[in-house]
């Protein structure tokens with residue numbers, strides 16, 4: 047068929063995570079037992095009190111369009127949270143409620159990037175930050191997150207990569223796929239550069255609640271001179287286990303929010319009314335459920351890191367945030383795509399090749415530990431057997 051699609055779509059690469067997921071599902075249909083560690087979705091149910099709030103809202107007739115910006119109650123609640131927890135003095139008028147953080151990324155980038163503008167993005171990175179700028183004719187310029195540097199940002203590299211066309215900088219902390227949390231020192235250094243070079247900053251904080259070992263999440267907008275140039279992007283998908291509810295937000299100076307609302311209005315109109323009511327409840331009526339999930343993630347992380355690090359040929363750091371392990375497979379000598387395919391076929395373990403997140407992810411596999419402890423234990427056992435078989439096979443060949 048002669049597809050008459052826009053040429054800008056040629057720039058977009060389909061999600062490599064979905065590709066692995068589809069292959070895994072196909073194998074499952076053919077009767078193979080697959081352990082799924084590929085998707086970035088919590089395996090817990092949404093807490094009961096949040097579900098009840100949505101059901102009550104529907105029963106109360108809260109089923110119509112809301113203000114494009116989101117309900118005032120939710121915007122106030124988010125602003126209050128950002129003031130109290132993150133130390134950023136946002137007001138309700140500086141919040142736009144979106145259909146997931148994904149929409150917040152799209153609205154923000156559409157609103158600030160002109161064709162030809164450069165935007166600094168991490169490598170490896172959650173792919174929206176590579177694809178959306180390309181769609182807009184802007185130029186994503188990658189900076190490296192290196193394991194040897196604890197995946198902190200090399201400030202010298204950032205300085206080197208700034209040109210007269212650089213308009214914005216993206217940071218993701220805690221990070222997907224590395225699980226790293228940017229240190230205060232890194233964030234202060236970045237803030238200094240952003241102010242000096244007059245850069246806008248998109249700060250993706252979707253994993254902020256998922257931090258371990260007493261680690262503190264710091265929002266860059268809380269640093270001097272940053273609030274006026276930062277878009278703080280966040281949502282409910284990860285901490286409250288609400289990926290299917292599709293709700294997020296962007297916090298930014300109100301003049302920017304007015305511009306973002308123009309694209310949001312034409313795109314989604316507003317986030318679903320009863321989901322907004324549930325989001326208010328998620329924050330206002332919070333029990334200890336998020337903390338419980340975080341404790342459980344930490345225990346799974348520790349057990350899995352320990353098990354993986356006893357497998358010859360692979361190694362894995364203990365991430366301080368999110369729910370991903372970024373497993374170093376470099377010494378095995380295979381590409382991450384080959385290894386992910388091998389482990390899926392031979393061991394029935396679905397992992398994401400690091401190369402899906404950019405060239406900097408080559409040599410790594412991402413494992414999501416948002417899975418049951420039994421599956422994680424069994425997964426490590428299967429990975430061990432498959433890797434040992436591979437190493438033996440190579441030894442015989444040499």
Ligand SMILES: Cc1ncc(COP(=O)(O)O)c(C=O)c1O
Nearest residue numbers: 086146147148172222281283294
């Ligand atoms: C860094 C990052 N930002 C945003 C999202 C998507 O968030 P949402 O479900 O709110 O669209 C993800 C999902 O994996 C993510 O990893």
